[in-house]
Amino acid sequence: MFYKRKIVFVLFVTILLASCKSHRESTIDQKLQHQLDSALQVSMKNVDIDSAKIIVMSVKDAQIKAMIGVQKKDAKGTLSSFLPEQFNTKVEPGSLFIPFSIMAAIENGNISAKDSVDTGNGMYNVEGSVISDMSAFAGGYHNVEVSDCIYLPSNVGTVRTIEKSYGLNNKFLSDLVGMKLINASDIGKCSGKSSVAYISIGYNLRLSPIQLIARYNAILNGGQVLDPVISHERNRIVASKICSDKTSNVVREVLNKKGDLILEKCGIKQRHLIGGTFGRTNCSDKQGKPYEIRSMCVYYPVINPQYICLVIRCGKHDFDMGLYRSVLNVLL
Missing domain, CATH: 3.40.710.10 (DD-peptidase/beta-lactamase superfamily)
Incomplete structure (x- = not known):
């Protein structure tokens, strides 16, 4: 089983690095990538999740430090990796x-x-x-x-x-x-x-994980929306300022407060470590079968944030916090 997981991880990183001009130019932190990949695959084995994606990005320059996507491809629960471009796939947030x-x-x-x-x-x-x-x-x-x-x-x-x-x-x-x-x-x-x-409330609207993390990052980055990058290149500025500092500070204060609630729900005793929020979307597939998209976007540390992380998981209605807890244990 470990060997199979390692193959999934190596294949994903190889594809990821191939999307850059050279390995030296990649912004990916391979140690973090491997730790999160392991945490994700263990969680998918223990919890009824069909697929999940994780992005970790630096706040200041929107450099992607980790990007992992895994899905179950058959009834046996065999795991396969998402291609990097699938992080641009849009869903209702x-x-x-x-x-x-x-x-x-x-x-x-x-x-x-x-x-x-x-x-x-x-x-x-x-x-x-x-x-x-x-x-x-x-x-x-x-x-x-x-x-x-x-x-x-x-x-x-x-x-x-x-x-x-x-x-x-x-x-x-x-x-x-x-x-x-x-x-x-x-x-x-x-x-x-x-x-x-x-x-x-995030329905009748479709956004990609890349769009979402970039907009949340703007709340922390003086209102500036930067296109996330996976190689050491200059970011494209999508928007110089999405709103006034007063408005973004109001939203950020709420997210700072909610960070403690996230830690509590994940069974982590420390407080004032992160800011962020949860998300939830009720969906149905082409056959009308219901499923749920649950998400978590957090930034850390809560004062002068350096990194932001988005986790999106898809599957049956399930309130298990195991995946989020595993991700936070790696990050913090």
């Missing part, structure tokens, strides 16, 4: 996108992080489409602050915040594109307020 929606609302000028938003019983009807929170089964969050839409997170709170700020109209989408948070081509068919509502 779900609640991982909520911080950017709240960012746009605050930047729009008529919403503040401390404003109250009524999430009611955790269910909200928009043109016949019901938006729901995880708390709906327990009666909902009721009144929360706008910043809590990120921390909890709250789909209903996010939709109602965007409704108050924009009226669930196309200006919200235009602002997302104008802020370089998304591209116009990332948006699905938009036919009314319900479509805009779903986009605000």
